[in-house]
Amino acid sequence: MAACHEINEDPKLYQKSNKILLMGNPNVGKSVFFSNLTGIRVVSSNYAGTTVSYTEGTMKLGNETYTLIDVPGTYSLEATSKAEEVAVRFINSNPAAIICVLDATNLERNIKLGLDIQRYNIPVVYALNMVDVAKRRGYDINLRLLARELGAPVIPTIAVKNEGIDKLTEELQKILNSSKTTCGNCASCPGCAKLGMNTWDRAREIAARVRIKTEGKPSFLDRLGNSMLKPWPGIPIALLTIIVSLGVIIGAGKFLQEYILGPLVGDVLVPFFKMIISYIVSEGILHNVLIGEYGIFTIGLEWIIESILPFVFLFYVVFSFLEDSGILPRLSVLFDSIMRKMGVQGGSMITILLGYGCAVPAIIGSRTATTKKERLMISAIVCFAVPCISQTGALISLFAGFSPILLVLMFLLSFAVMMIVSSVLSRIIKGKVDPMIIEIPNLLMPNGKAYAKKLMLRMKNFFLDAEVPMLISIVIAALLKETGLLEKIAVYLEPIVSGWLGLPRSAVIALILGIIRREMAVAPLLEIEGLTALQAFVGGTVALLYLPCLSVFGILSKEFNTKTALAISLATTLNALLVGGLINQLAHLFM
Numbered sequence: 382m383a384a385c386h387e388i389n390e391d392p393k394l395y396q397k398s399n400k401i402l403l404m405g406n407p408n409v410g411k412s413v414f415f416s417n418l419t420g421i422r423v424v425s426s427n428y429a430g431t432t433v434s435y436t437e438g439t440m441k442l443g444n445e446t447y448t449l450i451d452v453p454g455t456y457s458l459e460a461t462s463k464a465e466e467v468a469v470r471f472i473n474s475n476p477a478a479i480i481c482v483l484d485a486t487n488l489e490r491n492i493k494l495g496l497d498i499q500r501y502n503i504p505v506v507y508a509l510n511m512v513d514v515a516k517r518r519g520y521d522i523n524l525r526l527l528a529r530e531l532g533a534p535v536i537p538t539i540a541v542k543n544e545g546i547d548k549l550t551e552e553l554q555k556i557l558n559s560s561k562t563t564c565g566n567c568a569s570c571p572g573c574a575k576l577g578m579n580t581w582d583r584a585r586e587i588a589a590r591v592r593i594k595t596e597g598k599p600s601f602l603d604r605l606g607n608s609m610l611k612p613w614p615g616i617p618i619a620l621l622t623i624i625v626s627l628g629v630i631i632g633a634g635k636f637l638q639e640y641i642l643g644p645l646v647g648d649v650l651v652p653f654f655k656m657i658i659s660y661i662v663s664e665g666i667l668h669n670v671l672i673g674e675y676g677i678f679t680i681g682l683e684w685i686i687e688s689i690l691p692f693v694f695l696f697y698v699v700f701s702f703l704e705d706s707g708i709l710p711r712l713s714v715l716f717d718s719i720m721r722k723m724g725v726q727g728g729s730m731i732t733i734l735l736g737y738g739c740a741v742p743a744i745i746g747s748r749t750a751t752t753k754k755e756r757l758m759i760s761a762i763v764c765f766a767v768p769c770i771s772q773t774g775a776l777i778s779l780f781a782g783f784s785p786i787l788l789v790l791m792f793l794l795s796f797a798v799m800m801i802v803s804s805v806l807s808r809i810i811k812g813k814v815d816p817m818i819i820e821i822p823n824l825l826m827p828n829g830k831a832y833a834k835k836l837m838l839r840m841k842n843f844f845l846d847a848e849v850p851m852l853i854s855i856v857i858a859a860l861l862k863e864t865g866l867l868e869k870i871a872v873y874l875e876p877i878v879s880g881w882l883g884l885p886r887s888a889v890i891a892l893i894l895g896i897i898r899r900e901m902a903v904a905p906l907l908e909i910e911g912l913t914a915l916q917a918f919v920g921g922t923v924a925l926l927y928l929p930c931l932s933v934f935g936i937l938s939k940e941f942n943t944k945t946a947l948a949i950s951l952a953t954t955l956n957a958l959l960v961g962g963l964i965n966q967l968a969h970l971f972m
């Protein structure tokens with residue numbers, strides 16, 4: 382999903398009239414509301430900081446059309462991160478109204494933000510979301526009292542089930558049509574009467590008054606959620622989660638590859654396209670680009686559908702479950718001390734894990750980091766040592782012909798590189814990393830519909846954003862081969878490719894195409910006959926550590942600057958060639 386989290390900061394949007402802002406603390410359900418109200422699918426996950434830039438959509442209320450904006454979550458209106466800066470900029474941009482989403486299970490800090498927003502004198506309606514989880518935890522909320530304190534309507538909602546949305550839009554319409562704003566300084570409403578009081582104290586006091594305890598025992602999910610935070614049984618559960626996740630991705634992926642997609646490609650699709658295209662296009666370059674050795678309909682289908690797709694699909698099946706259940710932030714707490722050794726805080730683990738899907742959303746996701754140093758550290762770690770899932774799929778396919786131990790060794794090697802690179806960078810990069818601040822969300826059973834929609838969104842993004850550049854790189858491969866250019870380039874790179882890395886000369890194409898897409902640094906190796914286990918390992922190592930693809934280069938330039946993107950690209954390439962070459966040379970020395 383190369384560019385699926387594309388950010389689009391259009392300054393004109395801040396000036397637009399008729400804006401309605403969806404605001405609130407992180408992880409309260411704003412993006413689910415946004416999808417429900419606009420019909421536009423955006424990613425929502427059960428941890429703070431899913432939306433780090435905004436998304437806009439249109440929404441009709443009566444005869445009026447409004448621009449609804451999914452604003453990044455914010456704990457306060459004093460921006461402490463890049464994502465929060467966006468929220469503050471929006472509230473100061475003269476919106477027509479705000480839908481402030483409150484999490485019923487975290488009343489104090491949600492009411493605190495609600496009170497802060499109240500002071501802006503903008504028409505607001507509060508959605509008290511996650512009332513189902515509050516009920517599970519054994520309490521209700523006195524809505525009338527809360528509405529009185531906040532000086533605006535409060536509507537109970539369960540966003541994932543679309544409950545309460547109609548009532549919410551009805552109230553929204555009413556407040557937009559009335560001239561009354563939330564709270565001026567009227568001295569008669571409870572809010573203004575207590576204006577002198579510290580907002581935190583007021584929020585605490587209101588939360589205590591509106592919460593009504595209904596029944597005793599916490600549910601199984603709440604008890605499990607709490608115990609997962611302690612080393613016992615948290616660490617065994619975490620390890621089991623990791624093993625099961627990898628087992629599903631690799632095991633089920635190989636099954637899909639071997640028994641379903643492999644035969645589909647090899648026995649049905651490739652012969653079918655070969656037959657049709659041979660009939661239409663006669664021998665020549667076009668014929669070879671389409672169905673030749675590096676043809677789109679031969680190798681393209683094989684690499685994309687057979688070697689990569691099963692792993693991408695299963696990665697998102699597993700990862701989306703981990704995201705929506707609230708397991709990931711719990712893993713971050715348990716692994717905080719390891720992450721600290723790498724010079725980042727535990728919470729950044731989620732962002733780095735995102736990189737195992739694709740580096741682009743991980744780099745954008747680093748916007749939630751509270752210091753520039755941490756943002757740079759996360760982005761660099763992802764570029765240096767985290768393979769994207771397409772590349773992992775290609776690596777699994779490459780090592781399938783040898784031993785699964787190679788795959789384990791490759792991942793151990795990437796962790797070692799990650800530790801070394803991060804400890805060096807944490808010394809080089811100036812600045813500081815804040816102590817861990819991570820919000821632990823409720824443990825949730827993912828909502829089936831929301832989960833399926835997210836999976837579909839991610840697969841759609843994979844096909845649109847990742848596969849187009851991959852097809853382009855296959856065309857380039859075919860052209861390089863057909864025009865004889867590949868041979869000419871290979872001569873220049875031979876000392877590195879064959880001399881230093883010990884790879885066959887034809888592996889040069891992997892280094893060229895790897896610039897466009899990460900998995901393309903591996904895929905051509907699948908086609909080389911007679912590759913030894915050592916060559917496969919060295920080739921895989923170079924590919925894994927090699928420079929990030931073009932989309933990553935683009936996002937690094939955008940999020941930081943071109944100098945940073947160039948520095949990271951150069952450093953990763955040198956590192957890849959150095960480590961790959963050393964493995965080859967040492968292996969020859971000892972074997």
Ligand SMILES: Nc1nc2c(ncn2[C@@H]2O[C@H](COP(=O)(O)OP(=O)(O)OP(=O)(O)O)[C@@H](O)[C@H]2O)c(=O)[nH]1
Pocket residue numbers: 405406407408409410411412413414424425426427428429430431432433453454455510511512513514538539540541542704705706825828831
């Ligand atoms: N049980 C339950 N889950 C909900 C409800 N609303 C949202 N969720 C889940 O809560 C999680 C957070 O939802 P998001 O829409 O990503 O939250 P957000 O406010 O956009 O979060 P940020 O983008 O991080 O600020 C997701 O896993 C949703 O599926 C609800 O009413 N009940």
Ligand SMILES: [Mg+2]
Pocket residue numbers: 411412413424425431432451
């Ligand atoms: Mg969101």
